[in-house]
Amino acid sequence: MNRDQLRQIGVIVGSGGGAQEFTEEQYRLYYAGLVKQCSVYVIPSSTAGTLASEVSMRFGFRGFSHVVTTGCTSATDAIGYAYRTIQNGIIDTLVVGGVDAPLTLLVLRGFLLMRILGSKWNAEPTRASRPFSADRDGFVVGEGSWFFVMEEYEKAKARGAKIYGEIGGYGSTCEAYHRVRLEECGEEPARAMQLAMQEGGVTPEAVQYVSYHGTSTELNDRIETRAMKLAFGDEAYKIPGSSIKSLIGHPQGACGAAGVAVTLLAMRDGVVHPTINVDVPDPECDLDYVQTGARKVHIDNAVANCIAFGSKNSALLLKRVKD
Secondary structure, eight states: OOOHHHEEEEEEEESSSSSSHHHHHHHHHHHOOOOOOSTHHHHHSSSSSSHHHHHHHHTTSSSOOOEEOOOTTTTHHHHHHHHHHHHHHHHEEEEEEEOOOOOOOOHHHHHHHTBBBBBBBTGGGSSSTTTTBBHHHHHOOOOOOEEEEOOHHHHHHTOOOOOOOEEEEEEEEEOOSSSSSTTTHHHHHHHHHHHHHTTTOOOOGOEEEEOOOOSHHHHHHHHHHHHHHHHHGGGGTOEEOOOOOHHHHHHHHHHHHHHHHHHHHHHHEEEEOOOOOOOOOOOSSSOOOOSSSSOOOOOOOEEEEEEGGEEEEHHHHEEEEOO
């Protein structure tokens, strides 16, 4: 690619915490009196903006290179901003996604102090993440990275790109309620989903799948169920949905991109993954969470939902592309 072409490709990365493991290690070395062992890259590598810069530098992309950090909705918001950017004609190609690596001593200690990590299943870790099960006791921290190339449709089609789906709508709200707790009514998460559907011109009856945030915390799962009922009405009981966190844990700011990835694959393959470990169905979480193995579902429209600390809520409407 020539320089002008590279200038038309931008990068947006969603991350809740950036290089937390690296930064914690630098502090450990410093306070241990091992200053000479600290990395010469301690400043640039501890700065969240470097995440996008590394992607841009690796491939030579010269469009803007930004990081979105909004807690657990970071990747969802990054994809939403990429959608808005292409929609407004600012740039027509973006590498976008989410990444987080929160498996560090300080992060885990913080979550333990908040009493939101699962602990009952330490002897059987594969059973610990159990969204929507009445015996859930907290989430399992995960980590990972999921990225996509997002393009203006005609450009992608002209170059023969494999198109997995399109973003049909994006909604984001804030409850302005609490740093870590969700408001019991569920109105703002519901409104985020409604905004995404409204933008895409899709009614609840036309949605065939929902990718739930489904963290396996007592509060999230109950209120997300409530929000689903507010957003979809009676249709909420008919639409299959599942939580990828039951299978991979909670990768924090990257989780929205993980949800989009599995939804696009479900759209492609006609099979949705289950929510595992729902051993004791919670009467307050009484929707169809695909609890008994993968299920065949034809998907034309899907909603990927995400909820974050700081009262943030974001949702994407994903649509099948029909040639």
